[in-house]
Amino acid sequence: AQSVTQLDSQVPVFEEAPVELRCNYSSSVSVYLFWYVQYPNQGLQLLLKYLSGSTLVKGINGFEAEFNKSQTSFHLRKPSVHISDTAEYFCAVRGYTGTASKLTFGTGTRLQVTL
Amino acid sequence: GAGVSQSPSNKVTEKGKDVELRCDPISGHTALYWYRQSLGQGLEFLIYFQGNSAPDKSGLPSDRFSAERTGGSVSTLTIQRTQQEDSAVYLCASSFRDRGETQYFGPGTRLLVL
Numbered sequence: 008a009q010s011v012t013q014l015d016s017q018v019p020v021f022e023e024a025p026v027e028l029r030c031n032y033s034s035s036v037s038v039y040l041f042w043y044v045q046y047p048n049q050g051l052q053l054l055l056k057y058l059s060g061s062t063l064v065k066g067i068n069g070f071e072a073e074f075n076k077s078q079t080s081f082h083l084r085k086p087s088v089h090i091s092d093t094a095e096y097f098c099a100v101r102g103y104t105g106t107a108s109k110l111t112f113g114t115g116t117r118l119q120v121t122l
Numbered sequence: 123g124a125g126v127s128q129s130p131s132n133k134v135t136e137k138g139k140d141v142e143l144r145c146d147p148i149s150g151h152t153a154l155y156w157y158r159q160s161l162g163q164g165l166e167f168l169i170y171f172q173g174n175s176a177p178d179k180s181g182l183p184s185d186r187f188s189a190e191r192t193g194g195s196v197s198t199l200t201i202q203r204t205q206q207e208d209s210a211v212y213l214c215a216s217s218f219r220d221r222g223e224t225q226y227f228g229p230g231t232r233l234l235v236l
Contacts, residue, residue, distance in 0.1 A: 050230050
């Protein structure tokens with residue numbers, strides 16, 4: 008079984024400031040890791056994913072995340088946010104195949120960017 | 123189409139009625155998932171289809187919920203005798219099997235049970 012913890016339910020930040028959204032996970036098996044973004048009244052859009060290899064993963068819209076196996080973390084970062092980044096961000100994990108391939112999501116972090 | 127589509131986009135129903143929600147996955151994707159997003163429960167897995175294998179129904183909250191996938195493509199999620207706690211956004215996702223690390227989500231069906 009897997010679980011995901013997003014400790015911050017809301018993160019307010021000023022435009023052009025850096026931001027980090029935290030994600031920690033727990034799993035008894037190896038997992039893939041994901042960050043999805045959900046804009047108001049829209050579905051989930053993949054930001055980035057970690058499958059294997061380099062622990063620093065770059066995604067769309069200038070976001071990146073670093074996989075830390077020892078700390079079981081996958082924090083999302085952006086060096087300079089824009090108003091348009093205001094959205095809900097979900098961290099998720101899944102097993103490799105079969106019934107373990109279902110996504111387990113965190114509770115989400117609402118990023119609020121202001122001027 | 124280019125992405126996962128779902129219909130209807132919104133559904134309002136009365137308590138006790140049955141509803142059907144439809145999902146059209148990306149062409150060629152063999153895996154299909156249903157999730158539910160609600161204020162109290164966040165995003166939760168409901169059911170998973172992979173090819174002709176028996177579906178993983180472990181996330182279905184009660185026997186009022188069922189789903190089928192015809193011809194390995196379109197899926198229908200049926201909720202019988204709807205209750206107010208069924209109000210949520212129902213999301214469908216699809217992926218390639220085993221190459222399918224990424225699940226692509228549809229826009230969802232927003233269900234309101236009065």
